[in-house]
Amino acid sequence: MESIPGVSGRAGALLDGVSLEMTGKDVPRLEEARASLDGGTRINVTYLAGEDAGLRLAAARSVREHGFVPVPHLSARRLPSSAELERFLDELAEAGAVDNVFVVGGDPARPEGPYEDALSVIRGGLLQRYGVRHVGICGYPEGHPAIGDDALWSALTGKAAAIEEAGLAGDVITQFGFDAEAVLTWLEALRERGVHLPVRVGVPGPAGVRRLLGYATRFGVGTGASVARKYGLSLTNLMGTAGPDRFLDDLAGGYDPSRHGAVKLHFYTFGGLRTTAEWITRYRRERG
Numbered sequence: 001m002e003s004i005p006g007v008s009g010r011a012g013a014l015l016d017g018v019s020l021e022m023t024g025k026d027v028p029r030l031e032e033a034r035a036s037l038d039g040g041t042r043i044n045v046t047y048l049a050g051e052d053a054g055l056r057l058a059a060a061r062s063v064r065e066h067g068f069v070p071v072p073h074l075s076a077r078r079l080p081s082s083a084e085l086e087r088f089l090d091e092l093a094e095a096g097a098v099d100n101v102f103v104v105g106g107d108p109a110r111p112e113g114p115y116e117d118a119l120s121v122i123r124g125g126l127l128q129r130y131g132v133r134h135v136g137i138c139g140y141p142e143g144h145p146a147i148g149d150d151a152l153w154s155a156l157t158g159k160a161a162a163i164e165e166a167g168l169a170g171d172v173i174t175q176f177g178f179d180a181e182a183v184l185t186w187l188e189a190l191r192e193r194g195v196h197l198p199v200r201v202g203v204p205g206p207a208g209v210r211r212l213l214g215y216a217t218r219f220g221v222g223t224g225a226s227v228a229r230k231y232g233l234s235l236t237n238l239m240g241t242a243g244p245d246r247f248l249d250d251l252a253g254g255y256d257p258s259r260h261g262a263v264k265l266h267f268y269t270f271g272g273l274r275t276t277a278e279w280i281t282r283y284r285r286e287r288g
Contacts, residue, residue, distance in 0.1 A: 010252040010253070010255050011248055011249065011252035011283070011287045012284065012287055014201075014248070014251065014252055014255065014263060014264060014265050015264075015265060015280065015283070015284055015287075016264065017042075017264050018041065018264060018265045018266070018267065018280060019041065019042035019043065019044065019071070019173075019200055019264070019265070019266045019267070020037075020041065020042075020043050020044070020205075020266070020267045020269055020273065020276060020277070021043070021044045021046060021266065021267065021268050021269055022043055022044070022045060022046070022059065022063075022269060022273055023045070023046050023048055023051065023059070023271070024045065024046075024048065024051040024055035024056045024058065024059040025051065025055070025059075026059065026269075026271065026273055027058065027059055027062045029271065029272075029273040029274060030043070030059075030062060030063065030066060030273055031066070032273065032274040033273040033274040033276075033277040033278075034066055036274065036277035036278050036280070036281050037068065037277050039067045039068070040067070040068065040069060041068045041069065042068070042069045042071055042100070043063045043068045043069065043070060043071065044071040044072075044073060044102055044136075044173075044266070045059045045060050045063065045070060045071065045072045045073060046073050047072075047073035047074065047075040047078065047104070047106070049078070049107070053084075053087075053088050053091075056072060056073075057072075057088070057091050057092065057095060057097075059072075060072045060092060060095060060097040061095040061096075061097060063097070064095065064096055064097050069099075069100060070097040070100070071100040071101065071102050071136060072092060072097060072100075072101055072102070073101070073102045073103075073104060074088075074101055074102070074103045074104070074118075074121060075104055075105075075106035075107075076103065076104065076105050076106055076111070076115040076116070076117055076118050076120060076121045077105055077106035077107070077108045077110070077111040077112060077113075077115060077116065077117070078106045078107075078108060078112055078113075079112065079113045079114075079115050079121075080112050080113040081113050081114065082113075082114055082115075082124070082126065084113070085115075085121070085124075085126055086126060086130070089126060089127070089129075089130035089131075089132070090130060092130070093130050093131050098130055098131045098132055099131065099132065099133045099134060100132070100133070100134040100135075100136070101127065101132050101134075101135055101136070102135070102136035102137075102173065103118040103121050103122060103127075103135055103136070103137060103159075104118055104137075104138055105117045105118050105138075105155075117155065118137060118138070118155075118159055119155065119158050119159050119162055122135060122137075122159060122162045122163060122166065122168075123162050123166075125166075127166070127168070128166060128167070128168065132168065133168060133169060134168065134169040134170060134171075135163050135168050135169075135170045136170065136171050136172070136173050136200075137156065137159045137160070137163070137170065137171075137172055137173070137197075138156075138172070138173065138174075138175070139156060139172040139173065139174040139175070139186070139190070139199065140152055140174065140175050141174050141175070141177055141179075141182050141183045141185075141186035141187075142175070142177050142179065142182055142186075144175075153193065156172070156190075156195065157193055157194070157195055160172075160195045160197055163197070170197050171197050171198040171199065171200055172190070172195070172197050172198070172199045172200070173199075173200045173202060173266045174186075174199065174200070174201050174202040174266070175202050176202035176203060176204045176215075176268045177202065178204070178216070178247060180247050180248075180250035180251040180254065181250070181254070183201055183251060184251070184254045184255065184260060187199060187259075187260040187261065187263065188259055188260060190261075191259070191260065191261050196261060198261070198262040198263070198264065199260075199261065199262065199263050199264075200263075200264050200265060200266035201251065201263060201264070201265055201266065202266050202267075202268060203244050203247065203248065203265050203266065203267050203268070204244060204267075204268050204270070205243075205244070205267045205268060205269045205270060205272055205275065205276030205279065206241060206243035206244070206272065206275055206276065206279045207241065207270045207272060207275075208241050209241065211270060212270075215268075215270065243279055245283065248265075248283065267280070
C-alpha cells in the first residue's frame with residue numbers, strides 16, 4: 001500500500017497513543033498481542049453483563065502486569081449499590097489499576113441501584129476518594145438507537161463539566177462507526193458546544209464482515225450502501241473481512257486540529273486483540 005500525500009503524517013499522529021478494548025475473558029489474547037503493542041498502551045476492560053467483577057478485576061490486573069495502562073469500565077445502571085462501587089474501586093486500588101476508569105450509563109432501562117447514569121457516578125465523589133485521576137465518557141457521532149440527540153448532547157456536556165469541576169482529567173471515547181465524515185462533523189459540533197476534552201475516535205478493528213455488521217446493528221451504527229462501499233464492506237459477501245484502512249485515510253485526510261481539537265484512536269477489537277495490534281503495526285509502517 002502506498003502512502004497518500006498529506007495523509008500519512010496526520011494518520012501517524014492519530015495513531016500516536018492509540019488505545020484498545022478487551023473483555024475480561026481476553027487475558028490469553030492479551031498475551032498473544034503483547035509483542036505488537038507499545039508499552040504504556042491504554043487498554044479498556046469492558047463491563048459485560050455475563051462477566052463478574054472478579055473477572056474484570058483480574059483482567060485489569062493482567063493489563064497492568066503486562067506493562068499497559070488498565071482502564072476498567074464502570075456501568076452506572078448495573079451497580080446495585082454505592083457499597084458495591086466502593087468495593088470494586090478499593091480492589092482496583094489494591095491491584096494498582098484505579099488511576100483510570102471509563103464510566104458508561106449501561107444497558108438496563110431501569111437502574112439496578114442508586115446510579116441513574118454516568119453523571120451520577122462522576123458527581124458522587126467516590127472516584128476521587130479511591131484515587132481515580134482520569135475519567136473516560138461516551139460519545140455517539142451517529143446518535144444512539146434509544147436516546148435522542150438533544151439528550152445525548154446534554155448528557156455529554158454535563159459529564160464534561162462534572163469532570164472539570166471534580167478536578168479530574170478525562171477524555172471522550174466514541175462509539176465505533178464506518179463513516180469518517182460523520183465523525184468529523186460531530187467533532188466540530190462537540191467543540192462548538194464548548195467541550196474541549198481529548199477525543200478517542202472509536203474504530204472497528206479488522207474482522208469478518210458478518211461480525212462487523214452484527215455489531216453495527218446492535219449499536220445503531222449506520223451501514224447504508226454508500227457508507228459500506230466507501231469503508232470497504234461488502235454487503236453481498238458476508239464471508240469476507242474488512243479493516244479500517246479507508247476509514248482512517250478519510251479521517252486523517254479531513255482532520256484539522258484547529259477545528260476538531262485533540263484526537264486519537266480507540267480500537268474495538270471484537271475479541272481480536274492480536275489481529276488488531278498487528279494491523280496497527282502494519283498501517284503505521286505503510287503510512288510512515
